[in-house]
Amino acid sequence: MPASGDGHRSKCALSRPISTLVVKERVLRLQELLQALPEADVKGPTEGEITHLAYDSRKVKSQGMFVAISGHREDGHRYIGAALEKGATAIVVEREDVPCPDGVTRIRVLNSRDALSRLSACFFGRPASRLKMVGITGTGGKTTTAYLIESVLRRAGIACGVLGSVSYRYGDHTFPAPVTTPESLDLQELLAGMVREKVTHVVMEVSSHALDQGRIGTLSFDQAVFTNLSQDHLDYHREMEHYFQAKARLFRHYLKREGGTAVINGDDPYGQRLLQELEAPKKRFGLKEGGDYFPLETAADLSGLKARIHTPKGVYDLRSPLIGRFNFYNLLAAWAVADGFEVESRLIQEGLQSLARVPGRMEPIPNALGLTVIVDYSHKPEALRFALEALREYGKGKIVTVFGCGGDRDRKKRPLMGKISGTLSDLTVITSDNPRSEDPLAIIRSIEEGLKEEGISFIPPEAMEALPPFSAYTVVPDRREAIALAVRLARPGDRVLIAGKGHENYQIIGDKILPFDDREEARKVLEARRVQHR
Template identity: 35%
Template structure:
């Protein structure tokens, strides 16, 4: 990422705690990169220890390509006289502060709100983005689905980009006059210091359930990662937590931010109650005001409450907020509905954790008003937390009349192995109602062919994704496209 004028190295290091500098800090840095292949004259090369490779292996190459400075945890055996070496205990953490300084601290020029939790992050971030634009502000969005600066869409590769890309995006938002930015904060991003050096005006906690144990190893580590976000919030920020989640209080134990709460079950700063929930919309009471929303489901009631709470905490008029919220639609692939000419209802949802799948299926159960058959098509991703596979199958069986287990993003695993692990969660009583169809397209067509008028089909797991990842290659595959085609047939 480049900065045409460049920045003095000593200025970039002002926020970094105890760096050891070999050489002069009085040089200009024109760009920062973690990729040795992108090093040019005037680069600061960051030797980052990643999950796949260790950037320290490429220090020599970066020096040869003309790097002016190297940020590392260990100095190389041979030091080049023309290169300045900055040694720090953690390059990932230092990189966040350096990237922030390089782009003139863009997060301080915006109201930056971070949303963390297992489920609901994308919906909450997207709702906030839509709401504040409707209220007349220029806004930016950083989410799993996409990054957006006003109307410009920038495809997302990670839930939270790396610190350099993140600050470059925030700088672009500030340049374009954005006053607000809403950002999903993943647990990986906290642990990998991708958000180091950022200034948040507020943080929102949605909920926490088992996920990403392939990365964090234990549930306790996962909780600590989420809590780490609230630990770093400044005194000037707010920390808005779902108090109905038993770990809501844990999240804010050590925060300096002003603690606020939202709930459907108990007393809270922002209290909601569902009056009625139908396929057409949801009637709610929010802080004693009755409102009709176009989005549905208990999980969305929580999402809307957190958005309402955050907006009010940011100084917006409560009635204006509720008026605009009542017009919002769900983000792509989040409980997105499709109707066939025969009145079959099909829902595409990103639910890829046991808790998210249960939330969606519980909502469908509440929306049933007769003897509609519920058909669920679900799979599990490869090279991810394998513990959840049998649980996902068990939940699908518990709430559905028919279950079709299929492939999701198998990545580098054999889809049949994943499906076998899922099958272990099926109770013997439910064997008859379960079918295994590894081909996802075939599975969706099968569900549609079996459905009768009024029946409800759920296609779970991939939501907004328009690809299927197999052996490192992303093949075009969009649940919504396939579903539309299958419903027409």
């Protein structure tokens, strides 16, 4: 059974990481594993050994335990027969009507995903108990904040692992990240690998899906960061209050009761709620004065950010090559976390300054044409607004935005993103993102609604020889052609934002996963234009 989906990403985009080079083979007695589920109804033999756990029937081998998860899109109970055929000797189920063949142990629980979490921690020897854990949640900023914390910890000589949207990585090991927060079995396997490689600190992006579904299970965090909350994932959560309550679980249920600290954006309305409601020790950061971490003065341009910041330990200079004032929030959050681990302020400064870029996050594409071309992961209304406001602050040329919206995801945000792009761009090129099973043109029409509401004029792409003197939009469903049009129309001093996919190196159309990287496409078009104008 494939794992259920997670946020903006696809369950089929990449297979789950198998850390066979990092985690030694383990064998546990079944009785020892059953101790993790004292309330379970067990039928069949309780002796014997278990060589591995699996929630995907395709990964079951001899003497394995298969956990049937009732997922968001799939029900693992449908795959029990396949797991037994492949050699499973124990099955974990929620339903009483599941037959139990001779020689097979049936373990019935109320919640199989919760059971998988506890079994996984037991199977891998509870690795998180030997690690300092940082959890980061919020609609935007998780990945950049994780990269910043990683950079500071490494500068301080601390062995650090990261689990997030771009990759799962530690030491010399990097695994592709099919979802922001792994399923509990994959998570415990990765943490066990980190312990074996002498990692001491882990920085982990924690998605609302993972929190709502109980994927992080038995973990507890030394520090938990709240970046912000704005509209996203309403295809899953349905309403903002449910979305907020899912995020809040990180602080209410998974922050260590003894010694745990919440690091919260006090400028965000939902962050203010957390500050009022939480009883745990708290650190407040933001751009407004009055918190624990805030800037006294700031400067921002395309070369990066500068500030004098107030911290509980004093006032310090902060420099960063990252683009966009919104990144001050991420920098302040990272400083607060590093302070919590007693990292020397000088090393915090150096670590923050040394992070030149985050893959697909306001990532500039160098060129010799005098254009500012930025690739950004902004696939949410607030993130798109932040990115465009940052570009409007730098330079006086026109702004061209290329973006689409993902299929099978929150439909309510599509016209909102159209409005934002229409009002903050000189030209919006609406295109495809990852349409998945939806009709790409239907998604585009939904985005168009927002532009039309703002009175933004439509111009056919074939009618454009130059950027119009007024705000306009066009439609180019093929993303490659859309990027090419935007770069072709831009002139020296203009700014091109290619938004929505960021670091992704694929495009999902129907059930096909096609190679596609916005950064590579932009480089190709820029190089072709450079050669043409030599």
